Amino acid sequence: MPLQDLEKIFQDKIDAEIKIEPKDWMPEAYRKTNIRQISQHAHSEIVGMLPEGNWITRAPSLKRKAILLAKVQDEAGHGLYLYSAAETLGTSREQTINDLHSGKAKYSSIFNYPTLTWADIGAIGWLVDGAAILNQVMLCRTSYGPYARAMVRICKEESFHQRQGFEILWVLSKGTREQKAMCQDAINRWWWPSLMMFGPHDSESTNSEQSMLWKIKRKSNDELRQNFVDMIAEQVKVLGMKLPDDKLKWNEQTRHYDFGEINWDEFWNVVKGNGPCNKERLEARKKAWEEGKWVREAAAAYAEKRKPQTPKGALEAA
């Protein structure tokens, strides 16, 4: 079949809201874009365990420790759902992980910021997971079947993440003067990086129509970011805290919050590897991979040993 016909059938399916499945024909650019987006998303889940893992041993109570452990475990699961989804497009797991370790593949820049106090764990749950959820809810309807299914699973688990984060901050916001200050400080440090999670302005991006046309994505960066600001600007009032932006103001005309400009130099700097923890994060991943090598090898050797053996002489006889 000529390429244009295949492309037409493909686009007709997308337009009719029929999901694309692994064995269906798809344009190379669609495959490539999905591989890049899904694997970067997977890496984000995996690297995202590091800043939070930092506090597992130092959580203020057994209850908080158990909750944080469960959350970090969920993130590992999310990474695995997504790696599997990426694999259905023809990449190998090994290659995908190698690309992370070599620095070729990226993950969300937000995880290159440090978790300095316990309140940061609250801020991550509330703001970082909150921002991620907006994106992920939209991706539940993405056109590639395995990606959409992974997202549905992830979204079901994600809402506990945001709620536990908000609860941590809420408890701190009712605590001592120091606890309140810690809560505000964490919000101050995590607010702008959270806004950056949605990516550059729509006006900065070319070829955005293609992604929308293919229904990989259904809302623009700025649209999602505005949803996020509107949501958080209300929730922060419950905490009795402030978002670190003097331009933040309800706009009666647009029925949305106005807000200040993001520091895009910082954004690009962190994407390019110069954030506070880029080096540390990648090193931690590589170390885990290296130090786990003997376990992987032992398991493979054990599996090999237990495989039913070909009866001796069977091959020679044949």
Place this chain on the structure above:
Amino acid sequence: MNYLKKFYYGDIPEDKGGSNELKDSSKVSSSGGASDWPLWEVFIRSKQGLDHKHAGSLHAADAQMAIENARDVYTRRMEGVSIWVVESKYIHASNPDEAKSLYEPAEDKIYRHPTFYDLPDEVKHM
């Protein structure tokens, strides 16, 4: 060809430092690189009395590890009472390109559906 430049959370474009090389896109393989553990498909029975349903896939060295990993990856919230795993390479699938001819025999047999039959209104419970 010029690929998408727009990026989103978890999607940083290649020209800005994000990239992911495609090994061989013509082959949608399930086996992966040589040093990867094999890929397994996971099926989960969510409740006694229901069918096992495909939940996803994962890598494991052997069947026992696949079941244990499946428990950790797919049943963290008691989503299952029974797990099946099968190495992905043993799954045979119908070809989507042949879907039309494969399912064609059923297309013109509407008499297989109960609604095809016109019965008098007096007939109850049928």
